Amino acid sequence: DIQMTQSPSSLSASVGDRVTIACRASQGITNNLAWYQHKAGKPPMLLISSASTLQSGVPSRFSGSGSGADFILTISSLQPEDVATYYCQKHGAAPHTFGPGTKLEI
Amino acid sequence: EVQVVESGGKLVQPGRSLRLSCSASGFTFAAYPVGWFRQAPGQGLEWIGFISSRSQGETTEYAASVKGRFTISRDDSRSVAYLQMNSLQTEDTAVYYCAAPYYYASGLTAWGQGTLVTVSS
Numbered sequence: 619d620i621q622m623t624q625s626p627s628s629l630s631a632s633v634g635d636r637v638t639i640a641c642r643a644s645q646g647i648t649n650n651l652a653w654y655q656h657k658a659g660k661p662p663m664l665l666i667s668s669a670s671t672l673q674s675g676v677p678s679r680f681s682g683s684g685s686g687a688d689f690i691l692t693i694s695s696l697q698p699e700d701v702a703t704y705y706c707q708k709h710g711a712a713p714h715t716f717g718p719g720t721k722l723e724i
Numbered sequence: 725e726v727q728v729v730e731s732g733g734k735l736v737q738p739g740r741s742l743r744l745s746c747s748a749s750g751f752t753f754a755a756y757p758v759g760w761f762r763q764a765p766g767q768g769l770e771w772i773g774f775i776s777s778r779s780q781g782e783t784t785e786y787a788a789s790v791k792g793r794f795t796i797s798r799d800d801s802r803s804v805a806y807l808q809m810n811s812l813q814t815e816d817t818a819v820y821y822c823a824a825p826y827y828y829a830s831g832l833t834a835w836g837q838g839t840l841v842t843v844s845s
Contacts, residue, residue, distance in 0.1 A: 619788070652828060654769070661821055661835035662761075662769060667828035674831055705769050709828060712785035714759075714771040 620645050622708055624717035631724065637693040639720045641706035646686045650710030653682055653691045656719075657702045666691065667709065698724055726750035726834040728824050733839030736812055744807040744839060746822035751832050754778060754800035756825030760807050762818035763838075770818075772796075774826050775805060812843045 621644040631637050641651065649669040656662040664673050666682035669689055679694045693700055701724055706717040732744040746758060759774040773786035775796040784796050795808040805822060819838040826833065 656769065661837055663835070664828065664833050671828075673833075703768075707769075707771070712774075713787055714774075716769045716771060719768040 619713055620647060620708055620715060622706055622715050622717040624704075624706060624720050626720060627718065628721040628723070631696050631722070633696055633698060633724060635696045637696050637700075637722065639691045639704050639706075639722075641684075641689040641691070641717050643687045643689075643708060647708050647710065649685045650708060651682070651684065651689045652707045652709050653680075654705045654707060654716075655700075655702045656705060662705070696722075696724070700724075726824070726832050728822060728834050728836035730820060730822050730836040730839040733820060733841045735842045735844060737845050738812060738814055738843055740812055741808070741810045742812060742841060744809070744820055744822075744841070746805040746807070746824065746836065748803055748805070748822075748824040748834075750834075751825055751830075753803035753824070756827050756830065758796070758798060758805040759823045759826030760796060760805075761821045761823065761835075762816075763821070764815070764818040767818075772807070772820075809841070812841075814843050817841060817843045 623642045625640045651669045653666040654662045670682045681692045683690050703719045703721045705719050708715050728748045757774050757776045760772040776783045793811050798805045821838045823835045
C-alpha cells in the first residue's frame with residue numbers, strides 16, 4: 619500500500635505569515651490528493667481535493683499544488699482561526715490513507 | 725445543505741459487536757458512495773473504508789486494520805449507511821465519523837460530528 623508522510627509534524631507561525639505544509643506519497647498518485655483541516659472538537663473539513671481544487675466556502679488564502687508524489691498546502695496569510703491539524707489524504711484507488719498530520723499553532 | 729449525523733456509539737466490552745449508523749440528507753443519497761473514518765485518542769485520522777452506490781455495485785473497500793471484522797452497508801430507502809463492527813478490541817476505541825457524499829468531485833462532501841465508541845471491560 620502507498621504510504622503518506624507529512625512535514626513538518628508541527629509548526630508555529632505568526633498571523634500574516636505564509637505557511638507551507640508538505641505531503642509525500644511513497645509512490646506516484648497523479649493528483650489524487652486531498653487536504654483536510656481538523657480543529658479540536660469539530661469534524662474534519664475538506665479544504666482541497668484533486669491536489670488543487672478548492673472546495674466551496676474555503677477561504678482563498680488556502681491553496682494546494684503538486685502532482686505525482688509531492689504536494690504542498692499553502693496558507694498565504696495565516697489567520698488566528700487557522701489553528702488546527704492539517705492532514706493530507708490519498709484518494710482515488712483504495713486504501714485512502716491519511717498522512718500523520720501537521721499541527722499548526724500561532 | 726448536506727447534513728450528516730452518526731449515531732450508535734457507546735461503551736462496549738472487548739470481543740462484542742456494535743453497529744453504527746450514518747444518516748445523510750441534502751443530496752441524492754443513493755447516487756453516491758459513503759465513507760467511514762475514525763480518530764483514536766491522541767492519534768490522527770484513519771480511513772476505515774467506503775461503500776459505493778448501487779449503480780456501482782455497492783462495492784466496499786476496507787483498511788487492512790479492520791478488514792474481516794468491520795462491514796459497511798447501506799439502505800438507500802432510508803438514506804442511511806451502517807458500520808457493523810465485530811470482535812471489537814480496545815484499540816478500536818475512537819470517535820467514528822462518516823462522510824457523504826464520499827465523492828470529492830461532487831463538491832458536496834460533508835462530515836458528521838462523530839460518535840464515540842469506547843471498548844473497555
